Structure formats: C-alpha cells, structure tokens
Amino acid sequence: MVGPMQAQAGEDLIERIRTHPDDGDIVGVAANDLLSELYAGYPVENLTRLLHSGDDRILPTAAWLLSELAELAEPLMDEVPALLSSPIRTVRYDAIAVVLENADERHGPIVAQVMNLSGDPESAIRWKVLEFLTEASIEQLEAGASALPPGQVRELAEWLILQDTEEPDLPGIVIRLEEGDPVTRLFAAAAAASLSDEQDTSLLQRAALVDQEEIRSFAQERLDEPE
Incomplete structure (x- = not known):
C-alpha cells in the first residue's frame, strides 16, 4: 500500500522530469529518486506519463527507469514494442534489457x-x-x-x-x-x-x-x- 506522502513524492518527481527535460542535473537526480520510490511501492504504471509525454527528450529517462526496475517493469511490457522501434538509440538499448528481464x-x-x-x-x-x-x-x-x-x-x-x-x-x-x-x-x-x-x-x-x-x-x- 502506497501512503499519500509516498504517492505525492512520486508525482512530484515525475512532474520535475516532465518540466525540466533539458536540465541533465535535475533530471538525473529526479530519476534516481523516482527509481527509489518505484522500488518502495510507487506504482510503475505511473511511468506511462513519461512514456506518453510526446517529448523525445523525456523518453530516454523513462526507458532507463524501466530497464532498472528488472521484473517490476512487467506490467508495462505492452509499452516495450514502441520503445524497441524508437529512433533514439538509448531507448532501444534499454528496451532490450526490459525484454530480457520480463x-x-x-x-x-x-x-x-x-x-x-x-x-x-x-x-x-x-x-x-x-x-x-x-x-x-x-x-x-x-x-x-x-x-x-x-x-x-x-x-x-x-x-x-x-x-x-x-x-x-x-x-x-x-x-x-x-x-x-x-x-x-x-x-x-x-x-x-x-x-x-x-x-x-x-x-x-x-x-x-x-x-x-x-x-x-x-x-x-x-x-x-x-x-
């Protein structure tokens, strides 16, 4: 069960990534913190907001998060075909890791x-x-x-x-x-x-x-x- 404070922390981190896609330092810290929240129980399905942002600057972060989640990424396997077809090299690379794990x-x-x-x-x-x-x-x-x-x-x-x-x-x-x-x-x-x-x-x-x-x-x- 995810508590309201934990849920809010996850929401804030996703919003930070969405609103600062060009700031590598902010995104890097937020992505690592979000990964910790996901491992702690924040629902992985919330990553669809990053996967479907429509911003190619955000997609590599979303794909990296999925690749770092190992078997926790399984609920989002339906998202992987689009990632494997992405023109962005790092997105394809991380998506392969998701497939191997899940x-x-x-x-x-x-x-x-x-x-x-x-x-x-x-x-x-x-x-x-x-x-x-x-x-x-x-x-x-x-x-x-x-x-x-x-x-x-x-x-x-x-x-x-x-x-x-x-x-x-x-x-x-x-x-x-x-x-x-x-x-x-x-x-x-x-x-x-x-x-x-x-x-x-x-x-x-x-x-x-x-x-x-x-x-x-x-x-x-x-x-x-x-x-």
Whole structure:
C-alpha cells in the first residue's frame, strides 16, 4: 500500500522530469529518486506519463527507469514494442534489457522484435542484442522464433536453440563466425558465448577475433571476466 506522502513524492518527481527535460542535473537526480520510490511501492504504471509525454527528450529517462526496475517493469511490457522501434538509440538499448528481464511465452512478438534488431545500424544495439541472445532462456528464444516470419532471422534463431537443446554443432558455429554475414555472425557469437565455460573458452576466443566490433568487444569482455 502506497501512503499519500509516498504517492505525492512520486508525482512530484515525475512532474520535475516532465518540466525540466533539458536540465541533465535535475533530471538525473529526479530519476534516481523516482527509481527509489518505484522500488518502495510507487506504482510503475505511473511511468506511462513519461512514456506518453510526446517529448523525445523525456523518453530516454523513462526507458532507463524501466530497464532498472528488472521484473517490476512487467506490467508495462505492452509499452516495450514502441520503445524497441524508437529512433533514439538509448531507448532501444534499454528496451532490450526490459525484454530480457520480463519476457515469457506470452511475449513472442516482442522477443522477435529484439531478434530483428540483430541487423540494427547501431553497433551498440547489436551488442545488446548479442547479450540478449546469450542470456535469454530457451523459453524466451522459442517464443521469439515462433513469432518470426520465415526468413534468415527465424532460421538463425531456430539454429541457436538447437545448439542448447541438442548436440551443439561446433564446426558450424566456427564457420558461421568466420564466414557468415553480420547477422549470422551475431547469432553464432551468441552460441559461442552460451557454450563457453571456464574449462573451454576456445569458441569465445574465436569470436574475439571476428572483424565485427560488437562481437569482438562482447567476446573479449566475457573472456576478461574473473573466474
């Protein structure tokens, strides 16, 4: 139960973000304070006032808040498709994190939308898609694959699922990493990362040599993680 003082604090913070969109200092402090209020029970549905403000200067803050809420963002999953389609890079980036935390078998079209961002023109978005493909559950991947139309991304999604549900095709992963087009390489890198462990990092090492910045940096970051 949210008390009246807590509710008023949340309302004030949302209004502060709405009325000072160009003041990074004010918005930054207000967003962090609002995040605390949301974790304390202020209803996440109130973020629709930021999501639907019509001001592109506010949308990145709203998307960031959703991405920081983890599973608490689930009631607003219907808002995510629009965020994934946003022309603003940081909004798309944060929306992918929301999908990873909250998507289940009901959200196949949203997962499919993330998978289609494997061809996004922005390297940072492709990096985030690679992280999603690596970290997503089989149930999430299957939901997304089933919602994709026939074509390359669906074929790659179904192939990626097989690497985890059947005997992995290690030579096929390497061939796709080294000889595939950029989207194929991204899915192959996800398979490489998913199958690598502390005892065998050979696939990740291959991925770290790929001439594709988001794959190379993602693989190297995984290799550099402390055991």
